Amino acid sequence: MDEDEATELLTGLIAIESVNPSLVPGGSGELEVARYIADYLQGLGLPVRLDEVVAGRPNVVAAIPPGNREGSEAVLDRHHGLILNGHTDTVSIEGMAHHPLRPPVRKGKVYGRGAFDMKGGVAMALLALAAVKRADIPLRRSVLFTGVMDEEYASLGTQDVVKRYTADAAIVTEPTGLTLHLAHKGFAWVAVETTGLAAHGSRPQEGIDAITKMGKVLMAVERLGQSYLRTRPHPLLGHPSIHASIIQGGREMSTYPDRCVTQFERRTLPGEDPAVAAEELDEICRRLAAEDRSFRAKVTLGLTRRAYEVDRNEGIVQALASAYRAVTRRDPEYGVSSAWLDSALLGEAGIPTVIFGPDGGGPHTAREYVTLSSVMTGAKVLAEVIVQFCG
Structure with missing residues (x-):
């Protein structure tokens, strides 16, 4: 996995303003960042679609089809083995210590609005898809990426996802410091x-x-x-x-x-x-x-x-733990998320979901950042779990 590509992808995501207009009147919304993600995924040869949830505010979805073959948009509408879910909207960019849309990289930390919450997690998922696609690893079951809008306000994006798509399991790539989060209030x-x-x-x-x-x-x-x-x-x-x-x-x-x-x-x-x-x-x-x-x-x-909890013995939790061990040579740590997350909506839809994402700090503050090393390690773990769970 190439560090230069990871840096370029992550800083590119952060550099695109995607302030939630329901949260901040006049906010730019998620369309431009969704297009950026779509271009990246189309460059991998994946079928991609923008699902408009609210006028001018789409989800971006893409899939690696079974067999890792080329596929049309029709592949998106099938039942999937795994969903990788992350939101593309952010809170306000006002008052940040660094230029919010010119992300500096300092001592392995990438700064900017949304770096931690949660474009770092989105980049992690995209890099994992790229690794699996380029390795041409055949999959028995498809993996679906959903870059969703509006998580910071009313979660309309993931509500739309669970109406359109089904899967055996999901991973929400919100930041967890590379620990496996199993619950939240x-x-x-x-x-x-x-x-x-x-x-x-x-x-x-x-x-x-x-x-x-x-x-x-x-x-x-x-x-x-x-x-x-x-x-x-x-x-x-x-x-x-x-x-x-x-x-x-x-x-x-x-x-x-x-x-x-x-x-x-x-x-x-x-x-x-x-x-x-x-x-x-x-x-x-x-x-x-x-x-x-x-x-x-x-x-x-x-x-x-509603609150959410997934059983530690659930298949996706076990697969993610196994993938973590394979990549890091360490046993995973388990925890809980302090905030409410879209995992609850996926869980209510009958999709067992675990939360796993990069390290960093400062969400919604003047000095928000994500560590590049955790994005890359997390991407390797996600690629491994795709192979184990869907291969």
Whole structure:
């Protein structure tokens, strides 16, 4: 595997702005980076397609067909042995320490927006496909690459993938420091709105303060979070959690606030229905209303994503561990991801999925980077797992 090619591919990916426009109004979107990836894959002789998920924002998909033969786009629509999944969108490029789209390479680290999250992982998957294709290794089952849009916002890209394609297993190449990640928490966003009664600040007998009513909710939520610590922890992920993320209330200094809204985030464990977050907050509000006749509140469940866990004995986990040993001559380490990932959507679709990607640091910060050596080692491991799992 050629270091110059790896460097050129990785810096080329980072140099193309692909800020998610749903996250950052006016963001460039993923079209240009999808075209760049498509050109690279077509250069390998693979069938490639851009699946437009939202206008001007496509997924890029390609496959090595069974037998490692040349294939038409029709090959993409078959059932696949393995999916390699990575997202092409990034967060904002504002405020970075280095020029976000002119990635410097210093002491083996490649800097730039998306280097770690997660164009390093995308490059890793592309290099693995190139290695298998050029080695002309015949495969019994096809391997599908999916470079997906919108992971940083609503994961529309992977939602589209699981509607169009099926596979026996998947690897999401999010950064893991070359450890095998087997689980991550889910989340639920819940809004609580307390209602008061507006009045002039000089007339307390006429007003009901919606913000102080919210204070009761916040105190109860703090106790709820503490109660989680008394439950039996998940062996990999520990306890669930809940926190207040955003609070809005009040209009002006001399007016009793008639409305206050707090957005809560509940982090969930495998086996928990994310809707439990709304149920817990609803119960808190019912209890407070029973204690205080002037308490009024409404609970609204927003975006939810389920937690994910894959069994360590699952075939793709075993194959990836075996490939890691073959490449590095070391036993793999296992871990969990702190953030929610698209692996949950693949898992919900019945596709056993493991998370494995390069090393680096600074996601969403001013000094984001990925290590070139981990991208190259990870690519070798992925190439080996393709051969073992699909060969």
